[in-house]
Amino acid sequence: MEPLSWGAIAARILLQFLPVWIALAATFGLSWVYRSKLGLYGKLFDNRIGLIGLFLTLFWVYTALAAGLFDWIATHDPLTAVSGMKNKVPGTPLRGAEDGDYPYYLLGGDGLARDVFSRMVAGSWIVVQIAPLATLFAFMAGITLGLPAGYFGGRLDSVLTFAANLILAFPVILLFYLLVTPEIVESGLPAYLSAGLFLLPLVFLGLLINARARTNPRRRWMLLAVVLLPLGWAYLSLISAEGSALDLLPATLDLFDVPGGILVVFVSVIFVNAPTVFRLTRGLTLDLKTRDYVAAAQTRGEGPWYIMLWEILPNARGPLIVDFCLRIGYTTILLGTLGFFGLGLPPDSPDWGTTINAGRKLLSIFPHPAIAPAVALLSLVLGLNLLADGLREESLKD
Amino acid sequence: MILFLLRRLGVMLLTALCLSLIVFALTNLPANLEKIAKFEGNARMSDAQVESWLEKNGYAQPMLVRYGEWLGAWPGWTRTDETGEYGRCVPVGGTIADSPARCGILQGEWGESRVFREDVGPFIATRLALTGKMMFWVMVLMVPMALVIGVLAGMREGSKLDRGLSTLSILTTATPEYVSGVILIAVFASSAFGLKWFKGTATSAMENATFENFFLPVLTIALFGMGYIARMTRASMAEVMTSQYIRTARLKGLPFREIVLKHALRNALIAPFTVIMLQFPWLLNGVVIVETLFNYKGLGWALVQAAGNNDVDLLLGISLVSVVVVLLTQLISDIGYVYLNPRIRIA
Numbered sequence: 001m002e003p004l005s006w007g008a009i010a011a012r013i014l015l016q017f018l019p020v021w022i023a024l025a026a027t028f029g030l031s032w033v034y035r036s037k038l039g040l041y042g043k044l045f046d047n048r049i050g051l052i053g054l055f056l057t058l059f060w061v062y063t064a065l066a067a068g069l070f071d072w073i074a075t076h077d078p079l080t081a082v083s084g085m086k087n088k089v090p091g092t093p094l095r096g097a098e099d100g101d102y103p104y105y106l107l108g109g110d111g112l113a114r115d116v117f118s119r120m121v122a123g124s125w126i127v128v129q130i131a132p133l134a135t136l137f138a139f140m141a142g143i144t145l146g147l148p149a150g151y152f153g154g155r156l157d158s159v160l161t162f163a164a165n166l167i168l169a170f171p172v173i174l175l176f177y178l179l180v181t182p183e184i185v186e187s188g189l190p191a192y193l194s195a196g197l198f199l200l201p202l203v204f205l206g207l208l209i210n211a212r213a214r215t216n217p218r219r220r221w222m223l224l225a226v227v228l229l230p231l232g233w234a235y236l237s238l239i240s241a242e243g244s245a246l247d248l249l250p251a252t253l254d255l256f257d258v259p260g261g262i263l264v265v266f267v268s269v270i271f272v273n274a275p276t277v278f279r280l281t282r283g284l285t286l287d288l289k290t291r292d293y294v295a296a297a298q299t300r301g302e303g304p305w306y307i308m309l310w311e312i313l314p315n316a317r318g319p320l321i322v323d324f325c326l327r328i329g330y331t332t333i334l335l336g337t338l339g340f341f342g343l344g345l346p347p348d349s350p351d352w353g354t355t356i357n358a359g360r361k362l363l364s365i366f367p368h369p370a371i372a373p374a375v376a377l378l379s380l381v382l383g384l385n386l387l388a389d390g391l392r393e394e395s396l397k398d
Numbered sequence: 399m400i401l402f403l404l405r406r407l408g409v410m411l412l413t414a415l416c417l418s419l420i421v422f423a424l425t426n427l428p429a430n431l432e433k434i435a436k437f438e439g440n441a442r443m444s445d446a447q448v449e450s451w452l453e454k455n456g457y458a459q460p461m462l463v464r465y466g467e468w469l470g471a472w473p474g475w476t477r478t479d480e481t482g483e484y485g486r487c488v489p490v491g492g493t494i495a496d497s498p499a500r501c502g503i504l505q506g507e508w509g510e511s512r513v514f515r516e517d518v519g520p521f522i523a524t525r526l527a528l529t530g531k532m533m534f535w536v537m538v539l540m541v542p543m544a545l546v547i548g549v550l551a552g553m554r555e556g557s558k559l560d561r562g563l564s565t566l567s568i569l570t571t572a573t574p575e576y577v578s579g580v581i582l583i584a585v586f587a588s589s590a591f592g593l594k595w596f597k598g599t600a601t602s603a604m605e606n607a608t609f610e611n612f613f614l615p616v617l618t619i620a621l622f623g624m625g626y627i628a629r630m631t632r633a634s635m636a637e638v639m640t641s642q643y644i645r646t647a648r649l650k651g652l653p654f655r656e657i658v659l660k661h662a663l664r665n666a667l668i669a670p671f672t673v674i675m676l677q678f679p680w681l682l683n684g685v686v687i688v689e690t691l692f693n694y695k696g697l698g699w700a701l702v703q704a705a706g707n708n709d710v711d712l713l714l715g716i717s718l719v720s721v722v723v724v725l726l727t728q729l730i731s732d733i734g735y736v737y738l739n740p741r742i743r744i745a
Contacts, residue, residue: 049565162409166416169679169724173686173698174717177705178421183429333574340576340687341702356576360583360691364598367584367591374577382572389568 004091004104013106013117019072020062027058040321043394050390056383060124060376068125075102076115078122078350085109087366090116110355110369111362112348120372122350127380130262131331134269138331139324140201141270142277147308149278150285161282164275172272172334173341179268180343194267195239197274202231211306265344269334273327280323284316291315318395325388329381336377352377399736406732410725414718421717422465425710431457433708437512456486468509468714470502503718509711513703518715522697526719528604529685529696532616535607536681540620540627541674547624548631548670553658555636564632571625575687579618583691586614600692615692619684623677627670634669638662668738675731679724 004012014021035042044050066072076082084095090108097103107117149157167175179190206228213220237256258266288294289312297307338344339353347354352373359370435451436443443451452458456467456475466472467486474486476494483494487501501507508518544567551563570578585591587598596614603612638644639662647657686698693699697716704712 049561162413166413169413169721170417171679171686171701171717171720171724172683174421174701174705174713174720177702178424181705181708183427183433183708184424186429187427189424329572336574336576337687341690353576356580360580363580363583364588365590367580367588370580371584374580378573378577381574382569385568385572386565389564 003089003093004106006091009091009106012104016073016075016106016117017063019066019070020059023062023066024055024058028055040391040395043397044387044390047390047394049386050394053383053386053388053390056379057387060380060383061128063121064124064128067121068129074115074118074121075104075106076118078114078119079348081113082109082115083113085115086113087111087362087369088113089366090368107372108366108368111358111366116369116372119350119355120352120376123352123355123373124376124380126345126349126351127332127335127377130266130269130335131328134266135273135324135328135331137197137201137266138270138273138327139277139320140204141197141274143281143313143320144200144204144207145274146278146281147285147313148304150282151289151304151308151312153286157282160278164278167271167275168279173337175272176268176338176341176343179271180264180338185264190264190267191239193271194263197267197270198235198238202228202235205231207305208309211303211309214303214306261344261346265335265338268338268344269331272334273331277323277327280319281316284319285312288312288315322388322392322395325384325391329384329388332377332381332384403729403733406729410722410729413725414721417721418469418714418718419465421714422468423461425708425713426461426464430708430710434512434710454484466502467500468502468711470500470504470507473499474501508715511704511709511712513707513709513712518711521712522700522715522719525695525697525700528694529689529698531607532612532619532685532689532694532696533681535612535616536619536623539616540624543620544624544627545631545667545670548628549635549658549663549666551628552632552635552666553639553662555639560632564629567625567628567632569625570621571629573622575618575622575684576691578621579614579688579691582614582618598692600694604695615688615694618688618691619681622684623681626680627673627677630673631666631670635662635666638666641665668735671738672731672735675727675734678727682720682723 031038031042032045035045044054063073067074082094082096085092085105086109088105088109090106092105092108094101094103094105105115105117107115107120110116110119145160149160178184179193184190206224209223209227210220213223238258285308293315294307294311297311302311335351336353336356339349339351339355340357342354342357345351345354355373356370356377359367359373363370431452432448434457435448435455438455439447439451449458454477456477457464459467459475463472467474476483476485476488478484478494482491485494485497487499487507488494488497498505506519508522510516511518511521514521547563547567551560551567554560573581583598586593586596588594595610597611598614600611600615603615644657644662647661648654652661682698685696686701688694689696689698690702697719700712701716701720703709704716
């Protein structure tokens, strides 16, 4: 068979993404119809920059979901090498293709003869699994600590701010190296850190419910039990793994196991992001606690946590949402950095950072294995940044 | 002002101490010490031999004592047996009586790198000079570019020029160094595209930096930092352009050029100044990636080598240096802010 021309490669790639196009069309169609009822999200449709950002972000989210959950889009297995396909240029026909195999390597083969296109698609699933969740946890941790620091001030504030500045003064890469080395994983430090960091969201939700339903004891205990018991179980199964430093649950009760490497990556990313969120929340709280509605709530006799979580936090949501979008992008960059230095993730993992690192060795002769993931990462982060920009503009309008 | 400075310096010292203690603790875990013993002694040592080696070489003391030794606040360990006198501060074949009691950071003894077999102090000094050279050119390229883009975009908010330049700066902030570096090398230095304008490595730039071998790494770092500074400048410029005194100037009939250059610019540049100083920690991060990518043997490259090989003394030295750099730039940005903005006065 002849190698494909660039036009034919582009056409085939577009066709391969068909499920994503359908999902995108459905999302945008429905959102357009109901945009007047969707609040801030609906207003994005008046903003070209934000719309482009939303498109890029959703494109990668749908790609990841289609590839990760249904095994669509990818043309080959991201980990299987096919002999004779090493460093082949984009559009090379697959050697020894059988019936049912996709007959081409659309974006060529990498240094280990694997399909670059499929690895790029599979890499999106890793990013979409880790980045938003890690950012969410970082936000919960940062908010849970930042609200009281800003609201109470005093010594608590000084101690927490000092700790946050301490982490921020650390070179990020050194921190990653320190947390990810096998000796330190062995000592159990990441496990303890994760136990602490993953506890904060539970504390956050507990305080949130408790502050609201405090006056109604029956409702309070019921709500707390309904929310915290399953989450507590999930928390215990998350942090306890066989053979690690924390083995709390017996194996029969352990719901799921997160592979050790992924957990360490998760923890390091949360650990790096949380101080910045803390500083942002603290600053917002310092500003908002002087408002009249806070004084009104204090006069009503509301508790400090009610004021923080139900009066101040909802009013701080605008900057927090914008920062959330930006921070997912930043987390994606951090994940790439980890992969680039070969930290945490397994060496054959198809995530973008690892693939870029593997591809850069032969960059001056065969650039395609490194460029495909580089462009993918760039477009996702760009999408998130544009989305954040659009959200900021629209939220400032009213 | 003096009191403020003193307090900031105190916090800085405390931060540096805490951070070096954390790094010290994390690099001196029992598993790490065992690795050191096997590296220095013999790879096939038994557990008992490892223990006796650690005992003989002062590693068996409590962690805080050894941290004190490293810092130079605590007297170094000594040991006398039939083969001679040994100690942290005793040179091979020397005697305890002739050697200083303390040798640590405070005495200017940074220890020895286990991987490079060199004294850490001069080693870091050479690396720092190389990285400083790179940072200087990054600043020379990045700051004017960012300020021009920011001012041009912010002077007429909402115009086509503003839209274009803002999107450009978002694009550069969304491109981490390992992505832009890879793309730049592929386009400008590889045979695949045929444009072999620059070199893909900067190893030769360490002695003899030329435009050809140094431009790509410098551009890679500058691009990532530029977008953020440009956006800050744009926001600051846009705010100034809506202020009352600019309106007065326009109503007086001054030409737009003069308003921008003479009236708006000075006030609009206060915010970017602090941002530029606060960019330093991020730039340090970028330096590590770019030095690894372009094989330029500066501080970032040394950090990766030290961290990858658990080279304790070198790692501690580098983290101390980078933390001090970060804290100093924060201090300078605070002071500069006060000087530039007369509305802020610190008692």
